[in-house]
Amino acid sequence: MPTSTDGSTGVGEDHTRRRLGLVRDAHVAVDRVACTGHGLCAQLLAGVTLDEWGYPIIGDDRVVGEDGRDLADTAVRLCPARALYLR
Incomplete structure (x- = not known):
């Protein structure tokens, strides 16, 4: 079982830190003005679909x-319009 430098096992630590608000989850967001509708984000991320014009609809941003x-x-790095970011 892996241990950290302080001798703890790390099991359950992430859950506890998350519950205490010490770990922030990342969320995917899109700059709708910068987006040009290439659709690469929808190909890479499960929570993203495209509307009828090819622009992303983010259903689950977690x-x-x-x-x-x-x-x-x-996905953020490969976005051709640099419209995708994590917050």
């Missing part, structure tokens, strides 16, 4: 877990 954070960072 970024969950390390994998979700990595995917969201990739």
